[in-house]
Amino acid sequence: MYYDIFPRTLLAFFVLLILTRLLGKKQLSHLTFFNYITGITFGNIAASLASDKDIKTIEGLSSLILWTGLTIFVEFISLKSGIIRRVLNGEPTVVIKKGKIQQKVMSEMRLSLDGLLTMLRNSNVFSIKDVDYAVIETNGQISVSKKQEKQTVTRQDMNIPSATRFLIPTEIIVDGKILKRNLLELNISYQWVYQELRKVGINSVSEVLYAELESDGQLFIDKYENS
Template identity: 50%
Template sequence: MDTIWQYSIRTLLGFIVLLLLTRLLGKKQLSQMTFFTYITGIALGNIAGEMVVNKEIKVVAGITAMTIWALLTIMIEQLSLKSPMIRVLLDGEPAIVIKKGKIQVKAMALSKLNMDDLSMLLRDKNVFSIREVDYAILEPNGKLSVLKKEEAENPTKKDLQLPVQERLYLPTELIADGKIVKKNLKELQLNREWLEEQIKRLGAQSIQEVFFAELQSDGSIFLDKKSNG
């Protein structure tokens, strides 16, 4: 029983410390994952895992190791913001793999990229033929940025000389899973009474009948009622 409690406490402490440190490291760990930040995340997870399951590692030692690792990561990230040389060393540089419609074989070899990989990355950008591509750049985080040839670009409203309506709002959830998203209503400076009035205009007698509601960019409401089934 003591062992179960010990592991439970160690797990809880490891979870809390890891959560705090990842929040401290910032959103780049998820949104701009590079090789360096990827390794950092794995290392922190391994340290936390070892601290939890290995009784020979003291909790203080594990927490200290995670904290120092996180602080070193933050320090290196700060240096990379000020020094382009360090930034390139840590994150690498973008590689142009297609230039003026021509595949750059040398750049692909240096990036350890083959034609199957390139085709897959292009399809992920809804490009199914290399002949449509003017430039393709492999970013440090492994994603591909694509600039199509002008004749392959989709026409914009400006190109077609269509009227453009100004966006009044960013599309925002107002009701999700049958519950009002109060935070969003507050940020939009709207209230429950206004919301109830809007959904009644769309045929719902009360908020209880609504599963999902979203404010559209033009100020209208998209409504999805609850299923009777």
Template identity: 50%
Template sequence: MYTGYLQVVVQTVITFFVLLTLTRFLGKKQLSHLTFFNYVTGITIGSIAANMVILKTIVFIKFLISLIVWCALTTLISYIALKSGKARTLLDGQPTIVIKKGKIDRKALANTKINLDDLTMMIRQYQVFSITEIDYAILEPNGMLSILRKPEFQSTQKTDLSIYPSAPSFIPIEIITDGKLLPRNLLEVGKSREWLDNELKKANVKTIQEVLYAEIQPDGNIFIQKIE
């Protein structure tokens, strides 16, 4: 009788320390559930760990091997996504602009399987109760909504001070990440490759591969951070 309880205690202790070790390898991205893939992986790891402790129909060592292999695959996929922009897009998806210059993009909503009721609910979570206050809304790969309010509704209510700042010419958007160009984003802001090359030349950057991150600023200038 006591042998069975002792076995559960031993398996629980082993599982605890194995999970503790594996989570150190998985990294903070997995723990924060930044994407749906991370979320599902986290649930699966928890399910395997629970079965290791509770179920007796399968040998404990088999569950242990399964847990280690699953975590190893997750780490491998994360490494591939880190090195490959295409793999990262395939796994995590891309941000989708659902409100652009104050107008709802119905096609973007349809592609992301979100209806207007869902959109307005998500917006209200940011204490925004009118779409007319929004300049841009971006649906992130993790399902969260990022909102850029119109200038007159940003921070303190500038309308109360009779201040009406001009609207930004561009939405801040990345155009180079990890030494790779994002042509779609460059097209989104209406800039050409020739313009980008000239801006890089001004910053003493010879090739895109030298750039860790580059972003278009609201005034049309470009922020560039080189790979060190």
């Protein structure tokens, strides 16, 4: 029994890994209801292939490959046709418009006021009177636009000059090893890294658990505890 399950599970694992890579990050993030349902079905087929001896291996593999192909095909044609895209994914729905709750829309969505309030709180909005627009996206999440007087003040609003961003924070050292690829992308030399380490009394890269180049060009360093 175990000798049969082990190779089937191993096969299902690697096939699932390869096919999910083919489906792409959109599938993994469940951007739409279609992606969500596809992901669940995909996992169920793989689980059945691994554990159900009544299903032949070739049948399980064929189902996984066919399901992957159909998913890719449907997503391809949805890119080409707005009508098909709306049928598959639906459209964002405005539930609060100009500060007013759209009761008819909420009734059609079978969304209660308690449910709406919960979604708003999850978006750090604790009062409906602060909301100008609220939209339920195709993945079920809510997007909120606050009224102007309730929006967070920005540096631009206060005429405060912003420092020029150097880059997005990027890993430089992980587990005592320098990431050569990131150095090449950032056009940073090994000598610069060693120089920055010596500034804080570190003589070897092996002493560093994690180092990250911040947006202002400074190097954040976290040493191993025993260092």
